[in-house]
Amino acid sequence: MSATIIAIAxxxxxxxxxxxxxxxxxxxxxxxxKTLLMDCxxxxxxxxxxxxxxxxxxxxxxxxxxxxxxxDPSISNPIIHHESELIDLIAADMSLSGIETTLVNVSVDxxxxxxxxxxxxxxxxxxxxxxxMPSLGMLxxxxxxxxxxxxxxxxxxxxxxxxxxxxxxxIGRIKKRLNRDLKISGILMTMVDTRTNNAKDVIExxxxxxxxxxxIFGASIPRSVRAEESPAAGKSIxxxxxxxxxxxxxxxxxxxxxx
Numbered sequence: 001m002s003a004t005i006i007a008i009a010x011x012x013x014x015x016x017x018x019x020x021x022x023x024x025x026x027x028x029x030x031x032x033x034k035t036l037l038m039d040c041x042x043x044x045x046x047x048x049x050x051x052x053x054x055x056x057x058x059x060x061x062x063x064x065x066x067x068x069x070x071x072d073p074s075i076s077n078p079i080i081h082h083e084s085e086l087i088d089l090i091a092a093d094m095s096l097s098g099i100e101t102t103l104v105n106v107s108v109d110x111x112x113x114x115x116x117x118x119x120x121x122x123x124x125x126x127x128x129x130x131x132x133m134p135s136l137g138m139l140x141x142x143x144x145x146x147x148x149x150x151x152x153x154x155x156x157x158x159x160x161x162x163x164x165x166x167x168x169x170x171i172g173r174i175k176k177r178l179n180r181d182l183k184i185s186g187i188l189m190t191m192v193d194t195r196t197n198n199a200k201d202v203i204e205x206x207x208x209x210x211x212x213x214x215x216i217f218g219a220s221i222p223r224s225v226r227a228e229e230s231p232a233a234g235k236s237i238x239x240x241x242x243x244x245x246x247x248x249x250x251x252x253x254x255x256x257x258x259x
Contacts, residue, residue, distance in 0.1 A: 022131075028257070034124070045131075050089060060090070063076055078091070100138055103139070148181065150182065187206065217256055
């Protein structure tokens with residue numbers, strides 16, 4: 001067994017990256033796949049949304065990246081077993097923001113630091129999902145270099161769709177120079193309000209612009225108040241509202257991903 005590594009990426013904030021990482025990861029676990037979620041955002045939103053806030057003594061992703069940078073042979077174990085959600089988690093906090101600066105100053109192979117760590121654990125999982133920060137900085141580049149595929153959540157709104165071109169250009173550069181095997185698994189439409197013509201127009205325009213070259217997932221994620229409430233409860237939507245339409249959307253996405 002060697003994990004499929006999926007980076008959940010979009011440089012625009014508020015498009016549902018963290019919700020997608022938590023919910024897709026939990027759905028994959030519910031389907032019987034051993035799954036690890038990695039919080040690669042200094043805001044720590046994924047960690048908090050699963051009910052975990054690191055303290056000063058915690059081993060987080062920042063700890064691991066720092067140990068890999070200095071070639072520390074005694075790598076700490078950062079993995080948290082989240083029994084109720086059936087997933088494992090590597091958490092993050094604000095200390096990761098300093099790592100971004102540190103990575104910029106690493107002279108050799110700085111884009112491969114995260115990959116070096118993931119390579120040591122990927123045989124223990126079927127899926128590793130990386131929640132990327134809303135920027136195209138060094139941490140996101142590390143995630144894309146480590147990944148097999150990129151899943152791109154796009155909110156069904158004009159401004160969200162507008163930023164796609166820049167992300168695709170970055171993915172293209174990384175594929176050309178740093179990770180030739182990198183693929184785009186697809187574009188996921190999130191926060192879809194099917195009652196509005198605007199949402200329908202945006203989805204149609206994305207299908208026309210990108211559908212011939214990039215997979216658009218058949219599953220889409222509807223807008224829901226319950227989904228907005230679940231992070232505050234420290235639960236994925238799969239646990240918070242398992243019978244709801246958002247959980248149903250993410251389970252459909254998990255089935256597409258595994259197919």
